Amino acid sequence: MFAKSLTSLSILAVALSLPYQALGHAIITPAIGITGTPVRADAVRVSSTVPCGNGVDVASAIPGSAAAQAAGNAFNVTITNFNGGVDGSTEIVSTLVDPSGTGASFTGGSATITTNGVEAPATTGSVPIAGTLPDGTVCTGGNDGASCLVSFATAGGFGNCVLISQADSA
Ligand SMILES: *[C@@H]1O[C@H](CO)[C@@H](O)[C@H](O)[C@H]1NC(C)=O
Secondary structure, eight states: OHHHHHHHHHHHHHHHHHHHHOOOOEEEESOTTOOSSOOGGGOEEOOSSSTTOTTOOHHHHSTTOOEEEOBTTEEEEEEEESSSGGGGOOOEEEEEEETTSSSSOOOSOOOEEEEOOOSSOSSOEEEEEEEEOOTTOOOOBTTTTSEEEEEEEETTSEEEEEEEEOTTOO
């Protein structure tokens, strides 16, 4: 009886610990501050207070970083996950838009994700993410004076910022 209770407790403990393992290593590209192909060690956690990721110096990460080109309000980025299962979520659960393109003021609302990843992908790899900036967004920063800085957060709590440019936007 005692042994059985202990087993039940162990199962409960494992079940309770699972959500804390659901921390996906994933990167949305083109990510600011990452040159070349992103690797697992580049993945950082994001939060509402650190929308571009823990330890990321936004001001020094932006110069030289590529931007995703918008068409109207629509944009495409790519998410790459480095762990399968719930550890490598490719699902974007929140976004923040900084029209000034500096990372200083994420006051532009949220992008709408129209093509998303999945909460618990079966494999590692890359999948497309599509979205739209809020209607009326005017991007005025980045490296071309026409980019917004957009923060993406995954279901696993990872994410980063991407420059999205309206420079050639119709
Ligand atoms: C995003 O990708 C889709 C599918 O390839 C394409 O049809 C669309 O034009 C792209 N949009 C932008 C803004 O690049």
